Amino acid sequence: MKGFQVTLDDIAKKVKVSKVTVSKALRGHPDISAETAKKIELVAQNLGYYPNFMARNLSSMKSNTIGVIVPKIAHFFFSSVIEAIYDAAFENNYEIILTVSQENSERELRHIRSLLSMRVDGLIVSLSEQTRDYSIFQEARKRGVPLVFMDRVPGLDGFNTVVADDCAGAFSATEQAINIGYRKLAHLAGYKHTNIGRERCRGFEMALKRYGVHTNREWIVYGGFGEEDGYKGFMTLYESGRLPEFILAVTFPVALGVYRAVEELGMRIPNDIDIISFGNSGFNRFLAPPMSYVDQPTRELGRKALELTLENIRKKDQFVPQHIKLPTNLVLCKTCIKKGTAARRRTR
Amino acid sequence: MKGFQVTLDDIAKKVKVSKVTVSKALRGHPDISAETAKKIELVAQNLGYYPNFMARNLSSMKSNTIGVIVPKIAHFFFSSVIEAIYDAAFENNYEIILTVSQENSERELRHIRSLLSMRVDGLIVSLSEQTRDYSIFQEARKRGVPLVFMDRVPGLDGFNTVVADDCAGAFSATEQAINIGYRKLAHLAGYKHTNIGRERCRGFEMALKRYGVHTNREWIVYGGFGEEDGYKGFMTLYESGRLPEFILAVTFPVALGVYRAVEELGMRIPNDIDIISFGNSGFNRFLAPPMSYVDQPTRELGRKALELTLENIRKKDQFVPQHIKLPTNLVLCKTCIKKGTAARRRTR
DNA sequence: GTGAAAGCGCTAACAA
DNA sequence: TTGTTAGCGCTTTCAC
Numbered sequence: 001m002k003g004f005q006v007t008l009d010d011i012a013k014k015v016k017v018s019k020v021t022v023s024k025a026l027r028g029h030p031d032i033s034a035e036t037a038k039k040i041e042l043v044a045q046n047l048g049y050y051p052n053f054m055a056r057n058l059s060s061m062k063s064n065t066i067g068v069i070v071p072k073i074a075h076f077f078f079s080s081v082i083e084a085i086y087d088a089a090f091e092n093n094y095e096i097i098l099t100v101s102q103e104n105s106e107r108e109l110r111h112i113r114s115l116l117s118m119r120v121d122g123l124i125v126s127l128s129e130q131t132r133d134y135s136i137f138q139e140a141r142k143r144g145v146p147l148v149f150m151d152r153v154p155g156l157d158g159f160n161t162v163v164a165d166d167c168a169g170a171f172s173a174t175e176q177a178i179n180i181g182y183r184k185l186a187h188l189a190g191y192k193h194t195n196i197g198r199e200r201c202r203g204f205e206m207a208l209k210r211y212g213v214h215t216n217r218e219w220i221v222y223g224g225f226g227e228e229d230g231y232k233g234f235m236t237l238y239e240s241g242r243l244p245e246f247i248l249a250v251t252f253p254v255a256l257g258v259y260r261a262v263e264e265l266g267m268r269i270p271n272d273i274d275i276i277s278f279g280n281s282g283f284n285r286f287l288a289p290p291m292s293y294v295d296q297p298t299r300e301l302g303r304k305a306l307e308l309t310l311e312n313i314r315k316k317d318q319f320v321p322q323h324i325k326l327p328t329n330l331v332l333c334k335t336c337i338k339k340g341t342a343a344r345r346r347t348r
Numbered sequence: 349m350k351g352f353q354v355t356l357d358d359i360a361k362k363v364k365v366s367k368v369t370v371s372k373a374l375r376g377h378p379d380i381s382a383e384t385a386k387k388i389e390l391v392a393q394n395l396g397y398y399p400n401f402m403a404r405n406l407s408s409m410k411s412n413t414i415g416v417i418v419p420k421i422a423h424f425f426f427s428s429v430i431e432a433i434y435d436a437a438f439e440n441n442y443e444i445i446l447t448v449s450q451e452n453s454e455r456e457l458r459h460i461r462s463l464l465s466m467r468v469d470g471l472i473v474s475l476s477e478q479t480r481d482y483s484i485f486q487e488a489r490k491r492g493v494p495l496v497f498m499d500r501v502p503g504l505d506g507f508n509t510v511v512a513d514d515c516a517g518a519f520s521a522t523e524q525a526i527n528i529g530y531r532k533l534a535h536l537a538g539y540k541h542t543n544i545g546r547e548r549c550r551g552f553e554m555a556l557k558r559y560g561v562h563t564n565r566e567w568i569v570y571g572g573f574g575e576e577d578g579y580k581g582f583m584t585l586y587e588s589g590r591l592p593e594f595i596l597a598v599t600f601p602v603a604l605g606v607y608r609a610v611e612e613l614g615m616r617i618p619n620d621i622d623i624i625s626f627g628n629s630g631f632n633r634f635l636a637p638p639m640s641y642v643d644q645p646t647r648e649l650g651r652k653a654l655e656l657t658l659e660n661i662r663k664k665d666q667f668v669p670q671h672i673k674l675p676t677n678l679v680l681c682k683t684c685i686k687k688g689t690a691a692r693r694r695t696r
Numbered sequence: 697g698t699g700a701a702a703g704c705g706c707t708a709a710c711a712a
Numbered sequence: 713t714t715g716t717t718a719g720c721g722c723t724t725t726c727a728c
Contacts (some may be wrong), residue, residue, distance in 0.1 A: 004491050007721055008662065018699045025724065033697060048487065053465045055407040055721035059704050063402065073434065075426040083421045086448045095462060098446050100434045107438065114443060117401045139396065143352050259634060281631070286607060288636035355705055366715045371707065381713060401704030407720050700728080704721105711716070 006049040014043050026051070057119065065095045066101070066309055067115030071103045071152065076252065077279040077298060078126070081151070082309045085124065085303025092310060094121075105130040112136050116145065122309040127152040127225070129191060139284050146312035146319075148303040160312065161322045163303045166278070169294040169328030170203025170212075170248060175295050176292070176330060177246040178211045180276065181339040186219035186244035188233040188254050197222075200250050200278055219244050223254075230257020234273075238265060245274060245340065252279040255291060270335045289334035292317040297326045354397040362391050367604040369434040374399065407575075413443045414657055416472045417465030419451045419500065424600065425646060426474070429499070432650025433472065440658060442469075453478040460484050464493065473499040477539060477572070494660035497639040498653040502544050508660065510653045510672045514544050514626070516552025517676030518596060518644040519558075521624040524640070524678060525594040526559045529687040530622065534592035536568035536602050545570075548598050548626055567592050571602075578605020580620075586613060593622060594684065600627040603639060619688045628679070637682035645674045652661065 015022065019037065023031040025040040032040075035063040057063045069239060072078050082098065089096045097120060101108035108128045113136070115123060123138070123145055140147050141159075148160040177185055187204045191196040201220065208215050221227035221236055226345050230249060234257065237243060249255035255277030262269055269275060269289060279292040304324055312319065356367040356374075363370065365384065373380045373388040377629060379486035380388075405411045416433060420426050420593070430446065437444045445468060455477045463471060471493055473485070482502050488495050491506075496508040525533055536547040537553045546690050549568065571577035571582055578597060582605065585591060597603035603625035610617055617637060628641040652672055660667065
């Protein structure tokens with residue numbers, strides 16, 4: 001094992017300088033003369049030297065590494081955000097250590113402990129659905145680890161957050177539905193204990209109030225954020241016997257669940273029931289019909305979260321929590337662009 | 349900075365033992381009496397002690413960490429594989445350090461260097477499209493770092509590989525097309541310099557040969573693995589004036605590109621042109637029509653790759669390269685289940 | 697411009 | 713059962 005590792009000393013001996021000189025030369029420290037540096041680099045190359053990050057980090061007390069925890073990877077939203085985080089980190093010469101909670105708060109906790117143990121320079125967190133206990137984050141703060149919450153943020157003061165403007169996005173989608181004449185609006189609202197569920201629901205309700213549209217308590221259906229939840233949610237609406245004209249789906253998977261349920265019931269979108277989804281997936285244009293959606297700035301979320309973390313690392317002492325809210329954008333495709341025929345029939 | 353870190357020594361002083369005792373106790377070493385251990389754990393907890401992995405790893409010469417490099421994240425195939433790798437690593441108490449090449453070989457190289465510098469205990473690699481120079485992998489081997497290639501593997505001897513049975517999968521899809529009566533078969537084949545492109549094409553050609561079906565050189569269209577490539581590929585076929593009856597798409601995105609092109613041309617799947625895709629996306633059932641596909645064992649690929657890496661780490665000395673080929677599975681939905689009407693017309 | 701000394705926090709080997 | 717001694721490979725003073 002020992003023989004395999006080329007160390008600074010090995011190079012030092014070969015060039016006949018001290019290992020300090022080698023260390024400096026390899027990091028481009030201005031102390032070292034161009035000549036010596038050149039010689040050292042050559043030898044390092046020949047020997048196949050790779051700096052040992054663990055040793056480097058241990059002695060310099062920083063890791064050049066940012067820890068990330070997200071609830072899921074194999075989902076369009078998160079994989080897209082993650083990719084943006086990686087790209088931004090790459091540009092800034094930082095390494096990412098990504099972990100996945102699988103929406104499980106215990107697993108989340110364990111991962112965060114690991115990341116702290118790895119002495120990451122900063123932390124980007126998107127909470128699991130389950131998370132209720134935030135003490136680990138207080139702990140991280142106490143230890144001086146810059147922390148940025150992204151998308152799934154806690155209702156806590158004093159932490160950085162980067163989110164999309166969920167409320168405004170839901171508002172504009174709902175507004176669109178009202179503008180084209182719908183008056184019976186439902187919302188498959190996901191979990192109300194998460195910020196995204198709450199905010200989107202708030203946007204939905206704000207629009208109703210703003211336009212004086214009355215809604216039915218039963219038309220706000222809570223559940224989860226997955227396809228199955230969308231399916232069940234629609235079935236609940238259907239079985240209640242009072243179908244709305246329009247549904248705002250809290251996530252794209254939820255909307256897919258609605259598509260599935262609608263198809264099974266032999267109904268048609270947008271004629272029998274119209275819909276807009278919060279978020280999309282790149283596949284949207286292949287849906288029948290392609291769905292209108294609130295576009296989430298996934299890449300910007302990732303990039304901003306990383307940049308904010310970096311900024312915090314650099315100015316650790318003068319920390320002031322920032323709350324970044326990125327705009328969403330309503331994209332109209334083939335749903336909710338004119339009032340459905342069945343709806344027309346019904347409301348007449 | 350210094351004050352924030354709780355070290356073994358801090359605990360040792362408080363409990364009035366040596367730091368070695370603390371170290372052992374915290375790692376559950378049998379040397380230490382239950383009583384002392386209990387005391388130590390309590391104090392560690394109170395002080396908010398987090399082991400410093402960098403220090404631990406440096407002195408133990410292992411990192412409990414596996415480096416992974418993939419070409420992409422925001423793709424169904426890879427995000428699904430990655431998630432499986434994470435799950436398997438979690439179960440085995442390993443950390444994953446994931447990096448993304450974005451299909452760029454320079455970036456790939458830089459990441460691998462980083463991972464080696466981090467002294468990962470093992471490496472899982474899925475090559476970028478561009479990669480032609482494999483010397484870094486020879487280098488890794490020389491340094492004794494267990495290495496497993498996954499899905500995108502090099503044509504190199506002496507390395508572990510974990511792949512899906514691309515050839516057999518393509519064969520069975522093609523066979524299906526032949527069985528239901530098609531004789532004009534095309535293949536949008538992706539890059540021929542990658543193993544997956546080559547193997548899938550080989551399966552396609554094997555089936556043709558086996559059933560004595562003659563194909564047209566122009567009906568094997570090379571390109572890339574993305575949606576745009578599928579779109580262009582189909583347009584190429586279309587413009588040639590000799591449309592096939594059936595297309596085997598080398599990836600799901602390529603198939604989507606075909607769907608798009610077909611729709612734009614006002615044609616219909618499966619009547620005017622039939623198709624099977626290699627791989628799917630969980631979204632397939634929402635396509636119009638839902639596409640038949642060769643199911644790739646994404647989760648098994650990830651899991652196997654991790655397990656093989658672990659096995660290699662454990663038995664480093666007795667290394668024998670393994671080549672694992674996981675079975676694929678043809679899933680029939682609404683395409684290529686009976687001969688299309690237009691096709692029938694044409695071949696009569 | 698270069699290097700000696702000290703130490704980062706931890707673990708492994710060996711003594712007591 | 714516990715502790716002593718020596719590093720792991722690197723960086724950071726601070727002298728020369």
